[in-house]
C-alpha cells in the first residue's frame with residue numbers, strides 16, 4: 001500500500017543485500033516505495049525491479065540519484081562504489097542509507113564526514129545494522145542502566161560457515177570484524193584507540209591468503225579491553241557478544257540459530273530500514289550510525305590491517321571534524 005507522501009527510494013546495487021532491501025521496502029516497510037532500481041548489471045536490476053511493481057530501472061546510479069522521482073537513496077553496491085555514490089548524494093542533497101563500509105579508506109570516509117559537516121545537514125546513515133538488533137539494543141540498555149556496574153571487558157565471537165571465494169585475511173578485518181568494531185563503539189559509547197591482530201595456529205581447511213581464525217584485541221579510549229575471535233571458515237554461523245562489568249556479565253547470541261546472516265539479522269535489517277525511512281520522512285534524515293561512525297570504523301579497520309601485516313599493536317588516530325550539526329550514533 002503506497003500513498004503520495006511515501007518516501008521515493010532509489011536502490012543502487014541489487015546483489016544479495018540490495019535485492020533484500022528492495023523486497024523489504026516493498027513488502028515490509030511503511031511510508032516508502034521503491035521508484036528506481038539501479039545496478040551496473042542491468043539484467044539483474046530488471047529482474048529485481050519485478051519485486052517492486054511501479055519501479056523503473058536505470059543502469060547509471062548517478063542518474064538515479066538526481067532523478068525527480070527519487071527522494072532518498074539506499075546504496076548496496078559493491079564497497080568500492082560507495083564513495084562516489086555517497087558523494088553524489090551529498091551533492092544532490094539526497095538522504096542516503098549506505099551499506100557498510102561507508103568507503104574503503106579512512107581518509108575518503110573522513111572526506112565525506114567533512115563534506116557533510118560543511119553542508120550543515122545530516123544526510124548519511126551507515127548500515128551497521130547490529131545497532132538495531134533487539135539483543136544488541138537490550139545489551140546496550142543493560143550496560144547504560146548500570147545493572148552490570150561499570151563495563152570492563154567485551155568478548156566477541158564472529159564465526160561464519162565458510163568464506164566466499166577469494167576472501168583474504170584483509171577481508172576478514174574489513175568485512176567481518178568491522179561489525180564488532182562498530183558494536184564495540186555502540187556498546188561502550190567511546191572510540192577505539194588501538195588494535196592488535198593476532199594470527200594463531202590456522203585452520204588447515206582455510207584457503208591460501210586467509211589466515212583463519214584471527215584473534216583481535218582492541219583498546220577503548222578509557223582503557224577497556226575488547227577481544228574478538230574472527231573465524232570465517234568455522235562451519236557454522238555464530239555471533240556472540242558478552243559484556244563483563246564490575247557487578248556481572250551478560251551474553252547475547254547463544255539461542256538464535258541460522259546458517260545465513262541475512263536470516264539471522266532480518267529483524268535488525270527491517271528495523272534499520274524502517275527507522276531510516278521514518279527519520280527521512282520527518283526531515284531528521286539520520287537516526288542511527290552516521291558518517292562519523294563509518295569513518296571511525298574505517299580508521300580502526302585500517303589500523304587492523306596494518307597490525308595484521310606487522311603483528312604489532314597499532315594506534316588508531318581519528319581526525320576531529322567540527323560538525324555544524326550533532327553527530328549521531
Ligand SMILES: NC(=O)c1ccc[n+]([C@@H]2O[C@H](COP(=O)([O-])OP(=O)(O)OC[C@H]3O[C@@H](n4cnc5c(N)ncnc54)[C@H](O)[C@@H]3O)[C@@H](O)[C@H]2O)c1
Pocket residue numbers: 012013014015016017018038039040041044061076077078079080081099100101127128129175
Ligand atoms: N550490513 C551487512 O550486514 C552487510 C552484509 C553483506 C554485505 N554488506 C555490504 O553490502 C554491499 C553489497 O554487498 P553484497 O553482498 O550485496 O554484494 P553483491 O556482490 O551481491 O552485490 C553488489 C551489487 O552491486 C552492483 N554494483 C557493482 N558496482 C556498482 C556500481 N558502481 N553501481 C551500481 N551497482 C554496482 C553489482 O553488479 C552487484 O549486483 C557491500 O558494500 C557489502 O560490504 C553489508
